[in-house]
């Protein structure tokens with residue numbers, strides 16, 4: 001079984017630009033390439049899971065999303081690293097484009113993208129992490145049975161209300177990875193494994 005770190009895209013890997021569709025606007029977050037390199041050095045698959053409701057809202061197409069992802073790939077390659085896979089949810093319950101307008105399992109905090117990735121890449125979710133800039137990202141990681149989920153203060157995390165419950169936070173993706181890879185933190189997080197998860201032990 002593999003272990004993975006799931007990353008939200010906008011506000012975590014790249015600077016949040018509000019329904020980004022223009023590839024020329026793609027800008028890596030500070031330390032993103034280094035954070036991804038570190039995760040891979042520690043044996044984690046790096047998988048981006050992104051809500052892209054702009055597709056359902058008619059702001060841009062799936063092809064536009066893929067073009068942005070390809071641009072991120074190119075920027076990371078220039079820094080000598082890469083993510084292992086990309087998943088995005090094009091849906092929204094109140095969209096404008098009928099084909100994408102529905103309640104789905106993949107829109108975070110739904111766990112669909114993580115479960116799909118786990119199946120495709122043989123990932124042990126209980127050994128995996130999630131990093132996001134919204135509390136819904138943290139909720140997604142937890143609901144999927146990840147060992148830990150960290151909220152970064154970049155992107156929407158900069159303006160988000162501080163969580164009332166105990167959610168680990170970090171300044172940015174690089175700080176989040178440092179926290180997640182720190183042995184005492186990992187040990188603490190493994191204290192209460194989610195044995196109810198369908199993938200637990202499989």
Ligand SMILES: [Mg+2]
Pocket residue numbers: 008009010011012132133134155156
């Ligand atoms: Mg985000």
Ligand SMILES: [Zn+2]
Pocket residue numbers: 089090091104105106107
């Ligand atoms: Zn979806």
